[in-house]
Amino acid sequence: MPTLYQTFLKHDIGHLRIVADLWGLELESQDLDSAAEELSASLLDLEAVTETIDILSPEARAALDAILAGNGKMEWAAFTRAHGDIRGMGAAKRDRERPHLKPSSPAEHLFYRGLLAKAFFDSSKGSQEFAYIPDDLLEVIEMLAAEETDDQQPSAAPRGEPIGRPATPVEKAFEIPATDHILDDATTHLAALRIGDESKAHLKHGLQELLTASNLIKKDTLQPEAVKAFLGASRVEALNILYKAWFESNIFDELRLIPGIICEGEWSNQPQVTREFLMNLVNDIPQDKWWSLPAFLRDIKTKYPDFQRPAGDYDSWFIKRESDGQYLRGFAYWDQVDGALVKYFIQTLHWLGKVDLASPEEGKEFSAFRVNGLKVEGLKVEGKIIVSSNGRITISRFFSRAVRYQLARFCEWDEEKGGEYIYHVSAQSLKHANEQGLKAEQLLALLVKYTNGNVPPALVKALKRWDTNGIEARVESLLLLRVTKPEIMEEIRKSKAGKYLGEVLSPTAVIVKSGAIQKVMAELAELGLLAEVKE
Incomplete structure (x- = not known):
């Protein structure tokens, strides 16, 4: 100086x-x-x-x-x-x-x-x-x-001393333990992208960005080798893959993922540098001890308010509140932007299985956290797969994620229930799989292998017939025109309404082509026939 x-x-x-x-x-x-x-x-x-x-x-x-x-x-x-x-x-x-x-x-x-x-x-x-x-x-x-012999001069806090304070009984009343569900969400998301149906993708906030940071996705396209390695890894290894990728990433930007705010303009921040700084503060907190979130935020605001701001700049970043479009510029909005970032950072650690959360009561925002880390090694990892004769397939979330990823390509997807993923085989799902170059015999081989041959005979028969004959039965919803006498039907078929009629089912019944009901009704009126429509 x-x-x-x-x-x-x-x-x-x-x-x-x-x-x-x-x-x-x-x-x-x-x-x-x-x-x-x-x-x-x-x-x-x-x-x-x-x-x-x-x-x-x-x-x-x-x-x-x-x-x-x-x-x-x-x-x-x-x-x-x-x-x-x-x-x-x-x-x-x-x-x-x-x-x-x-x-x-x-x-x-x-x-x-x-x-x-x-x-x-x-x-x-x-x-x-x-x-x-x-x-x-x-x-x-x-x-x-x-x-000086007295202690009049305050000194800097000793290195490694935690900021904030332990949580109060109220702040930690309702515990929210960390889980490894992110692995199952990631599998679902990757499978949805693989079959080309983003409507089935898991909508957890930030998941797409995390998988991109992990090099599993690039420009919305799956990276086959990386996906194979991730799905084949143990749950412990897979969780570490995601955590390491997140911590080292310069493209996963928590600030731009905070719900309720929108970042605009060409300015840039340093997410990885910010993440490392906050991680050092978190690492100073005693393990297995509940810590107060409000006190942690207060001390960061007091001691390190500019932790993510170059030169303490609170004006050049264009950040606005989504609800009303209010721009959050200036130090007055620290809590809504910088404080919210710290909170989102801790939520991400919870998501990645590193931190437990707690709130005053169920349904309330979290007010305490505990640096604990998910004890993945202690989880029961034996899963099972159950196949029913009607084509229903139930897979435990602890079953091989690689197998679930493959089976999902052949099936319709039902709701997840109690840690189990439910799929069912249908003509439509097999048709879609066939369009991707997959055959029913491949699905059968997977089911035989991973159920030790315990596939119901009816489903075995159905899959084999599908590969040979394709669709052999069809259920359709049709509009039917029914009249009281054959003579009336003959008159209608010779009129202008005839071009809107399809297959004749009987002398007094015929199928109406899709979307033509109003036109048929109008032509019948021209013939002096007032028809009744029954839903």
């Missing part, structure tokens, strides 16, 4: 005279360079520094301590939010209004005493503006702090 001399050279000599006056000094030099050198030497006197700091207001002392806690510098945006800004004014206005006599903030109090300056420095987030204490003055202040 710059020294006092380098810092003073950025100001006019009038500013230096104000600093000297507040320290009880009188500058003899008349040019800026000499005055900066003279004042710098005077301000580095140990006794003078002690006296100046001792008479600071409590608010100004707190502001100075905040910079000291950051090793002599602090992001300007964060500093001004907590300790006020410095009014911008030229030399003439400054000399006329004399702001140093009535500072508007602790920041101004320190600024006009030479204890505070601001400049741009390089950081992990790029070039950012910082509040800082000149380097040589910082050494003197730290020397004084080391000599």
Whole structure:
């Protein structure tokens, strides 16, 4: 950081005279360079520094301590939010209004005493503006702090000390344990994409993005080798595949997935850097201990408010509330954007089986979390498959996900019930499978293999006949025109209505072509026949 001399050279000599006056000094030099050198030497006197700091207001002392806690510098945006800004004014206005006599903030109090300056420095987030204490003055202040016997100077929190507090009994009243259901949801989603029916895809928020980050999907297209490896992995391995892909991903962006807000414009953020920072905070929390979400959010807002914002910028990101279109710009909306991101981050950890959640009561938003991690190794992983003679197939979620993925391509999908996936074989599903190059004999081979030959004879017969003969029976819903006498039917068939009639079922009954009922009714009226329509 710059020294006092380098810092003073950025100001006019009038500013230096104000600093000297507040320290009880009188500058003899008349040019800026000499005055900066003279004042710098005077301000580095140990006794003078002690006296100046001792008479600071409590608010100004707190502001100075905040910079000291950051090793002599602090992001300007964060500093001004907590300790006020410095009014911008030229030399003439400054000399006329004399702001140093009535500072508007602790920041101004320190600024006009030479204890505070601001400049741009390089950081992990790029070039950012910082509040800082000149380097040589910082050494003197730290020397004084080391000599003090009391504990007046607050220090930075010890590394690894958790922020927030343990959850109260109310906050953790209703527990929501972590699960590995994401593996089953992913299997369903991948199978839906494989058969080309996105209406069957699992709609869990962010799942498509997670599978893309895991390289299972690319540009909405399945990646066969990656999908095969994922479905063939054990549940422990598969969960780790998803977690590792999420944690290392630069394309899975929690900020843009938060429900209820919309991100617009060309600005960019750093999801992986943000994720790593938040993960470090979570890892500091004691394992197996319920932790308060409100307290965790409060401490992040107080200590690390700009955790995802380069240079503390709350204005250039265009984020609006979906419900009313209100733009959420400025630090005033921290809870709705940055706080919501922290909450979504913890929900994602829960989704990935790493964190348990709890709420005051069932149905309420979660208010506590526990870094526990799903004990996947302890889960019962033996599943079963049951095949009925009517073509119904029931598969436990613990059965091979690769097998369920394959069977789903041949079947109609029914509702999941109690951890079991239910499918049924139909003429339509086999026809759709055939269009994808699949044969009924392949389905039969799968069922025989994974049920140890326990496939009902009726279904075996049906699948074999299908491969040989295709559709042998059809059930249709038809419109039927029925009259009382054959002569009336003959008259209708010779009229204009005849072109709307199909197969004759009897002398007094005929099928009406699809969509033609109104036209037939109109032609019958022209013939003087008023027909009754029965649903």
